[in-house]
Amino acid sequence: MPEKKNRFLLLYGSQTGQAEAITDEIRDNSVVHGLDCERHCLSQAEKKFTLENETCVVIVTSTTGDGEPPETALKFFRRLKKRTLPSDHLSHLNYALLGLGDSNYTNFCNAGKTLDRRLEELGAKRFYPSGWADDAVGLELAVEPWIEGLFPALLNFLSPDLPNKSDLCCKEATCSMKEDTSNPVDNLDCKRDKTELNGTTITNCHPSTNGHSKEERDDYNGHDTPSSEIDRKILDNGSEDSLERKIEGISLANTQEPSLIKSVQPLCDAAVTVPLLTPAYLALKFNSEENVGGTSFPFDKTAATAISRATVISADILTSEDALKKSLKLRLELENEMSYQPGDSVSVYCQNDAKEVEMLLKRLNVLDTADCVCEIELMKDTKKAKAVIPLHLPNVSTLRNLFTHYIDIRAPPKKSVIRQLVKETTNPQEKRRLQELCSKQGMADYTSFIRNPEISILDLLQAFPSCQPTVERLLESLPKLQPRPYSACSSPLKTPNQLDIVFNVINIPEGDGRSFSRQGVCTGMLDKLTVDIQSRQKCEDPKKGEKICQLQVSARPSQFFRLPSDVSVPLIMVGPGTGVAPFVGFLQHREMQKTCPEYADQVFGETFLFFGCRNQSQDYLFREELMRLQEIEILTKLFVSFSRENKSADEPKYVQDNLLKNAELLLDLIENQEAVIYVCGDAKNMSKDVNQTFMTILKEKKGMSESQAKSHVTKLRLDRRYLEDVWT
Numbered sequence: 001m002p003e004k005k006n007r008f009l010l011l012y013g014s015q016t017g018q019a020e021a022i023t024d025e026i027r028d029n030s031v032v033h034g035l036d037c038e039r040h041c042l043s044q045a046e047k048k049f050t051l052e053n054e055t056c057v058v059i060v061t062s063t064t065g066d067g068e069p070p071e072t073a074l075k076f077f078r079r080l081k082k083r084t085l086p087s088d089h090l091s092h093l094n095y096a097l098l099g100l101g102d103s104n105y106t107n108f109c110n111a112g113k114t115l116d117r118r119l120e121e122l123g124a125k126r127f128y129p130s131g132w133a134d135d136a137v138g139l140e141l142a143v144e145p146w147i148e149g150l151f152p153a154l155l156n157f158l159s160p161d162l163p164n165k166s167d168l169c170c171k172e173a174t175c176s177m178k179e180d181t182s183n184p185v186d187n188l189d190c191k192r193d194k195t196e197l198n199g200t201t202i203t204n205c206h207p208s209t210n211g212h213s214k215e216e217r218d219d220y221n222g223h224d225t226p227s228s229e230i231d232r233k234i235l236d237n238g239s240e241d242s243l244e245r246k247i248e249g250i251s252l253a254n255t256q257e258p259s260l261i262k263s264v265q266p267l268c269d270a271a272v273t274v275p276l277l278t279p280a281y282l283a284l285k286f287n288s289e290e291n292v293g294g295t296s297f298p299f300d301k302t303a304a305t306a307i308s309r310a311t312v313i314s315a316d317i318l319t320s321e322d323a324l325k326k327s328l329k330l331r332l333e334l335e336n337e338m339s340y341q342p343g344d345s346v347s348v349y350c351q352n353d354a355k356e357v358e359m360l361l362k363r364l365n366v367l368d369t370a371d372c373v374c375e376i377e378l379m380k381d382t383k384k385a386k387a388v389i390p391l392h393l394p395n396v397s398t399l400r401n402l403f404t405h406y407i408d409i410r411a412p413p414k415k416s417v418i419r420q421l422v423k424e425t426t427n428p429q430e431k432r433r434l435q436e437l438c439s440k441q442g443m444a445d446y447t448s449f450i451r452n453p454e455i456s457i458l459d460l461l462q463a464f465p466s467c468q469p470t471v472e473r474l475l476e477s478l479p480k481l482q483p484r485p486y487s488a489c490s491s492p493l494k495t496p497n498q499l500d501i502v503f504n505v506i507n508i509p510e511g512d513g514r515s516f517s518r519q520g521v522c523t524g525m526l527d528k529l530t531v532d533i534q535s536r537q538k539c540e541d542p543k544k545g546e547k548i549c550q551l552q553v554s555a556r557p558s559q560f561f562r563l564p565s566d567v568s569v570p571l572i573m574v575g576p577g578t579g580v581a582p583f584v585g586f587l588q589h590r591e592m593q594k595t596c597p598e599y600a601d602q603v604f605g606e607t608f609l610f611f612g613c614r615n616q617s618q619d620y621l622f623r624e625e626l627m628r629l630q631e632i633e634i635l636t637k638l639f640v641s642f643s644r645e646n647k648s649a650d651e652p653k654y655v656q657d658n659l660l661k662n663a664e665l666l667l668d669l670i671e672n673q674e675a676v677i678y679v680c681g682d683a684k685n686m687s688k689d690v691n692q693t694f695m696t697i698l699k700e701k702k703g704m705s706e707s708q709a710k711s712h713v714t715k716l717r718l719d720r721r722y723l724e725d726v727w728t
């Protein structure tokens, strides 16, 4: 391939769309820097790009599961892993790599780090240091500076002789500090009333703003003022809707503390640097025709595995009414013989709450066209380079369908989205506050008032009533509504073509800027469905509501969290709360295997389950089933701990206390019987504490030092004898 001087290849490996969105930003920035960027998903290797033909590549990849690459990138990783590749295989290649991960998990950024190591082993050279972004603290903390430094490095590498290259690179660092009247955007800023502004300048300090459209520059013509108390007026459009009425609760006037709508010093007086405004690129063409088809099942062009339909054939509440959390169990009948193994998960395609969608459409002033058929097209005169319709959007739909099935309306708006909202906001105080929230200087406020409380786009629009974005802009910038995975809680041997899942219904209260209380998107949807199913069962009308019992699902096979193929291997299973789900599947599978002639001569290993809940009368999930499995000796021993029951000091509170109490047994299983340890459930606290407890056992019972115990557990992990399926 003829190599153009200013060209580079941009690749992403994305599981939930974050890595892809970051490459969107890199691509937009590359245009401003006069660079030619060709972007592909890692799944397109050998179809759209070949690393062997490239000289300069930028890769952004996330990590999923237990340190694995995103599903779409598995083939790419496998190909590079081949041992037969010589050590100079990629010696012509220069690269920059950004890994995304979550430090709540043991193998933080493992996919990115593995790729980084492998590229180096194959002779590729880094032209810019690799970056590691942590979702536990906010990806943007590492992503923003990494992208900022990437362009000087790219320019240096691609165009070392470019005369004004260093000017371009340095300008970004200085222009927020001084008024550069040679820059049109800064010029516009400087027009503002200096007395009123108290010397504050708001600058788009991107090096090459000359390419900005008039529309973009107009954005800066608003007379921005430093934030003062905003006397919040409640959005009142006369609706009786309960959600809208709740918004009154977010009046934040007269507080001295910073809040979503108000900053304090030094931020309110600071010069702020806002991200580049991406050009608009989507257009909607409405047909007058009403959508008579009702809500159709969505399709997902980006799905890594086939999507099939499943019918919910039963829905049970597993907890008592006074339990802290409500746990539900759904039994799904699978179509097309979708296959799975215990240990795998199933991804459930969910939809946004109908009332919330209605509220958002109303706030966007598009209710009158919400059910009209519309085509999504590219704007003819868009200034966005290489614009394409986002893959997750259908070409023809209705606004209600789009916002119900395809768009994540709950995800905290990214800074780039807030940057767009600035442009659509008329009130100067609101405009200024939005500028702060998307600025570099406002990072801490963004984290405190948007990221941590998980403010949605609707919350934000309610808090900033003069902001009126176009629906097209939101379709461009809001992320895809992702399916949610749930561990299979059954065995295909025991219930062929059926799969059980168990989950807690997530309830998120109003407050901290959230303008109304809400349920988790998927668990809320499944909770409503359970109510419907139960009322249908009560009125004994099996036909009624048949449609509402259908879900779209896809298999999410686990790479390692599976039963060992050798049935004699003993199992140590640790799963408090809904973390018990896969182990019910494991044990039921063992029960069926024992009845199969092919296992007739085999000796089955012992099985030990450590389960924990709050109270035996409230949330002891699968109590009867676990007792039954113990009685028939499929489960050798069940260890249960109740965290909120009155008990003596030596009674275990959590699963790890029970592990410690049974240290001798566990050590024997691990050291002498090659047992495999499985941990499932919460990644934030439980899995870390359990890991620590196994180290404590090794220290106390085998006299190991801290570092010896750590390497021993690491070795168990590498040998796939310590397996985790945990989630935050």
Ligand code: FAD
Binding pocket: 345, 410, 454, 484, 485, 486, 487, 488, 501, 502, 503, 504, 506, 508, 519, 520, 521, 522, 523, 524, 578, 581, 726, 727, 728
């Ligand atoms: P969302 O709308 O996505 O909102 C989630 C938000 O609610 C979070 O950001 C968090 O701030 C808050 N929240 C409060 N409490 C919780 C909590 N306990 N869990 C998650 N978020 C919480 N979940 C199960 O219950 N059972 C399973 O078997 C299961 N298996 C999983 C398997 C895999 C491989 C993975 C990756 C996840 C699994 N999960 C499981 C988690 C599940 O996919 C969803 O994340 C969870 O049900 C919340 O989805 P939601 O759409 O209702 O919430």
Ligand code: NAP
Binding pocket: 325, 486, 487, 504, 576, 577, 578, 579, 580, 581, 612, 613, 614, 642, 643, 644, 654, 655, 656, 680, 681, 682, 683, 685, 686, 687, 689, 725, 726, 727, 728
């Ligand atoms: P939960 O009901 O909140 O808690 C279950 C028990 O764990 C309670 O008794 C609780 O006690 C206790 N607990 C709290 N902190 C603990 C700690 N540090 N160590 C050990 N035990 C602790 O749990 P859950 O909501 O069902 O599940 C937790 C998470 O696992 C959820 O986020 C869910 O999404 C995820 N999950 C993931 C998978 C997977 O990845 N395959 C499968 C299932 C569930 P107290 O409340 O009294 O402190």
